[in-house]
Amino acid sequence: MSDLAVDSPDSPNCPGVVGILGAGRAGTAFARALLRAGYEVDIAGTRPPKALRHHLRIYAPGAQAVDADDVAARAREQERAVVILAVPQEDLDEVEADWADGCVMVDATNAWHHEILPDWLQRAVDTDQPTSTAIAARFPGARTVKALNHIAHADFDDIRPELPRDQRRAAGAAGDVDADRGMVMAMLDRMGFDPVSMGPLGASRIMEPDGPLFDRRLRREDLLRRLR
Numbered sequence: 181m182s183d184l185a186v187d188s189p190d191s192p193n194c195p196g197v198v199g200i201l202g203a204g205r206a207g208t209a210f211a212r213a214l215l216r217a218g219y220e221v222d223i224a225g226t227r228p229p230k231a232l233r234h235h236l237r238i239y240a241p242g243a244q245a246v247d248a249d250d251v252a253a254r255a256r257e258q259e260r261a262v263v264i265l266a267v268p269q270e271d272l273d274e275v276e277a278d279w280a281d282g283c284v285m286v287d288a289t290n291a292w293h294h295e296i297l298p299d300w301l302q303r304a305v306d307t308d309q310p311t312s313t314a315i316a317a318r319f320p321g322a323r324t325v326k327a328l329n330h331i332a333h334a335d336f337d338d339i340r341p342e343l344p345r346d347q348r349r350a351a352g353a354a355g356d357v358d359a360d361r362g363m364v365m366a367m368l369d370r371m372g373f374d375p376v377s378m379g380p381l382g383a384s385r386i387m388e389p390d391g392p393l394f395d396r397r398l399r400r401e402d403l404l405r406r407l408r
């Protein structure tokens with residue numbers, strides 16, 4: 181499968197503000213990497229912003245604590261909006277279905293065996309479907325791209341943006357709309373990864389925890405080999 185062109189980081193397609201829902205290990209690691217790359221970050225958990233601020237001072241200094249209802253608001257003011265879903269899958273029934281409406285929603289979540297999943301998500305797992313397609317259906321007003329889920333939170337502090345792309349760790353992105361996938365790939369590039377198109381959302385199964393990409397430091401050619 182051919183790779184997609186990556187938008188230039190200076191392109192108007194590259195957002196300046198990214199909203200992150202979920203401020204745990206993953207959400208704050210994404211925030212740190214985005215902040216280092218020059219993005220502004222709005223981030224929310226279940227706690228009110230005031231209660232989240234101390235946590236962010238430690239784990240994502242510079243990120244702005246907001247209410248979950250507002251986490252996509254500033255991103256949406258841009259021409260093209262990207263938000264990241266970093267809430268455990270077992271909690272997804274508690275997330276408003278319209279939280280990411282009008283945005284490209286990066287699904288950074290994973291299914292873990294110990295979690296009691298919502299029925300609609302468990303059905304995807306039981307039938308060996310990618311969880312991302314069920315998540316895309318659960319948030320129909322957003323355009324879902326699977327990315328970031330296959331990289332452990334601690335690894336986000338080891339990204340090497342100063343390296344040329346072909347020497348960086350590869351990061352996959354799967355999504356049905358080329359422009360949306362390209363926008364997420366531009367974000368991955370700006371964070372310091374070598375972004376690789378994994379094709380449509382239906383192909384994202386290989387990015388999940390029991391798949392060959394998961395939690396492995398791979399290069400572009402490794403990802404492309406596993407796509408064939």
Ligand SMILES: NC(=O)c1ccc[n+]([C@@H]2O[C@H](COP(=O)([O-])OP(=O)(O)OC[C@H]3O[C@@H](n4cnc5c(N)ncnc54)[C@H](OP(=O)(O)O)[C@@H]3O)[C@@H](O)[C@H]2O)c1
Nearest residue numbers: 202203204205206225226227266268271274289290332333
């Ligand atoms: N940990 C990793 O290395 C890693 C890497 C990539 C992807 N992921 C995936 O990312 C997801 C989150 O993992 P994690 O390790 O970050 O979990 P975590 O440390 O337990 O953090 C979960 C976060 O989600 C928030 N949350 C829960 N329900 C919410 C809701 N209804 N609305 C808004 N926020 C809500 C929690 O907020 P409060 O604390 O305020 O309740 C908390 O900030 C999982 O699917 C995981 O597989 C994890």
